[in-house]
Amino acid sequence: MGWRAYAIAAVSSQILGVGVALGFLATARGLLGSWTQELGGHLFMGPSAFIIGAAMAGTASMATLWRRRIRLVVFALLLLLALYSGGFADLVRLGAAGTGTILGPLLLGRRPRFGRPVSTRHEGRVLIALLIAASAIGPVVAGLVPHAVGPLSILRFLFTNIQPVDSQALQTLCADPAQVKDCAVAQLQLRAGAGGIFMAILPSFLLLLLADGLRRGRRFAWAGALLIQLALSVLAGIAIAGVLQPTTSDTGASEGIAAIEGSGSSQPLTLALPLLLPLALTIVLLATRQLFHVTAPAGTYKRLAVQVLVMAAALSVVYVAAGLLLAQDFSPVPGLPDLLADIPDRFLPLGFVLDVPPAFFPQGTSAVLVYEGVGVLFWAVAGVLIFKTFLHQTHLRHDASTERARKIIKTWEGSSLSWMTTWPGNMYWFSASGQSFVAYRVSTGVALTLGGPVGPKSEMGAAFAEFARHCRGNGWTPCFYSVPRELRDHADSSGWSSAQVAQETVLPLHSISFKGKKFQDIRTALNSAAKEGIRYEWTSYASAPFSVQVQIEEISEEWVADRNMPEMGFTLGSLDELDDPEVRCLLAIDQRHTVHAVTSWLPVYRNGHIVGWTLDFMRRRSNGFRASIEFLIASAALSLKDEGCEFLSLSGAPLARIAEDPSEMPRPRPRSRPPGSLDRLLDWLGATLEPVYGFRSLLAFKAKFQPRYEPLYMLYPDAASLPAVGTAVARAYLPTLSLGAGLALAGRIFHRPGRSGPSGSRHESPDQPRRGGSG
Helix, strand or coil: CCHHHHHHHHHHHHHHHHHHHHHHHHHHCCCCHHHHHHHHCCCCCCCHHHHHHHHHHHHHHCCHHHHHHHHHHHHHHHHHHHHHCCCHHHHHHHHHHHHHHHHHHHHCCCCCCCCCCCCCHHHHHHHHHHHHHHHHHHHHHHHHCCCCCCCCHHHHHHHCCCCCCCHHHHHHHHHCHHHHHHHHHHHHHHCCCHHHHHHHCHHHHHHHHHHHHHHCCEHHHHHHHHHHHHHHHHHHHHHHHHHHCCCCCCCHHHCCHHHHCHHHHHCHHHHHHHHHHHHHHHHHHHHCHHHCCECCCCCHHHHHHHHHHHHHHHHHHHHHHHHHHCHHHEECCCCHHHHHHHHHHHHCCHHHCCCCCCCCEECCHHHHHHHHHHHHHHHHHHHHHHHHHCCCCHHHHCCHHHHHHHHHHHHCCCCCCHHHHHCCCCEEEECCCCCCEEEEEEECCEEEECCCCECCHHHHHHHHHHHHHHHHHCCCEEEEEEECHHHHHHHHHCCCEEEEEEEEEEEECCCCCCCCHHHHHHHHHHHHHHHCCCEEEEECCCCCCHHHHHHHHHHHHHHHHHHCCCCCCCCCCCHHHHCCCCCEEEEEECCCCCEEEEEEEEEEEECCEEEEEEEEEEEECCCCCCCHHHHHHHHHHHHHHHCCCCEEEEEEEECCCCCCCHHHCCCCCCCCCCCCHHHHHHHHHHHHHHHHHCHHHHHHHHHHHCCEEEEEEEEECCHHHHHHHHHHHHHHHCCCCCHHHHHHHHHHHHCCCCCCCCCCCCCCCCCCHHHCCCC
């Protein structure tokens, strides 16, 4: 964007932001009477809306990753400022930000995108973490703004200084219904010292801490954030109920914080907003539960619970003992029963004990340190202990079954897809001998495997039959997915049906050199990379510098956003699967340390030794070196050949294949369906999904390397189970596909020109694989 575009965005945002704020005042006057009256008297604003509008317009030219993060944080903070501070300038800034966001793409000659954004699982975690962190800052901001008038601004009273009040005077004050507000303020002031302030913002402190765990995908952080939001919802509900109570001599002293804004009870929306905010965040957390599946090693949180309980007991003893020694520094002087009864107040957030008048309060310095320090010390240490649980390597999340499966993979000979069986989402069945296993997931009554049995080849047939019996015993239909020809032949002899679902491409490394005319494109990529100063570098995601990790995230997020469809899983890895110490990453990096492309490689074992590697994650920067993927695959082949590896698998392209001998076509049983009908259906499905996921273009791209083609099959016992099998496969690849995204996918498929039906297919021209991954 040039200076003219920024000037247009800034001026337009300021003007339209004022219009939005005035329109809100006119519309909401009947719903939020007390707030809008306050706003009407303070119409001054500075240049901040001008700046924010231009900045938000500028985000349109940013990479997808940072554009989304910046917009989410800015809008969340501006919305919270409007709800807590509630000034006219806050509303103008919010309106200016929205105006700038819409104007940005228009000024760049693009149409604004509306609707639910599509992101990777990894980026989804980051966005939720940023949202929770931004929501935690709102109460803190409320305490720093001296004249806050927003519907949630009552929390500003938590940050006043301690004003010692005689207990008798406090009781007299709270007994007078006319002094309800002064009573509540006095109660808050008694708890608003340094320790009181910390305890007041304790939910914010914990949410900021848990936001880091959410960023890492931790299930414990998700559960903790959900629990806090539910607790805040309950607290807000109690406050609203207190406001709706008639003020009498019996209830006046117990209304607490709810009584501070009792004048707003005639506006239902004013009362509902403090409850709606935590409820909305609760719904967001529940809706994104599937993003947070990373767990700590077994026993981590049992140890944490023991440590926290022991610390709480020890600090309670210290508090009671110190309270008895310093009893004369409290007013009134507490006895042992008073100190014991006060222990819960020392550890609870201020909002939970706000309506309980204190039995005593500290006057001396030592008493203040004991009174306030116990809770601060407890939660500070507890926060450190919780944070430490987030620092364990994510690969430690594997349970005993996963580790057992990994050991079998390394001991015996598996397929090129065997390492994918260790990914999250799989369950494991182990043979009676304990030497073979099958990875599977159950959906719609179908036990869908990822590959065939892993273990000794001599047990393959027995493990196949044994697993099928295990499925039938549980009422499941077994379906083996992405299995090699050898297992297909065995299944055929047992009366099973089969269909080819993918084409694997394999590069034998013993004689590879990329010489001759057929490798012209590959040599061009290698030579061009050398001229442009681009080199390849082996690393792992966890050991890569932080700047490199961020660039990989940017490339991945841009790839998913470009497609505007959910990221696929099952046999298609993502950033989560990259974060494994056994997985190698190969990067294309220039002299400025810019990452142009990234590929990941999964190990293939035979008898305890790595004999090959399988390509999984494959994405490049849109404005980077165009031949970066060709460069990386060729470099990997030459490098791994020097390491003594036997082959590279470029993995399988789902629903795509090279025309082969008719004997290799799917072979259903004669009585199940006419020969070739399922095959034609899969061909049509592959052609239909081509514009969205580009599987055929991907296979055409891999053909540049002159690979050996090996078909991968789906095995099923009966054609009657195909509808359920199809649903299970769809859910495995797109587990988070929502109704809206499904309709969008259907719209893109069935409203494109040149679409062909099941009887034919339309092949797209090969494209650079920035739009595709491997599978």
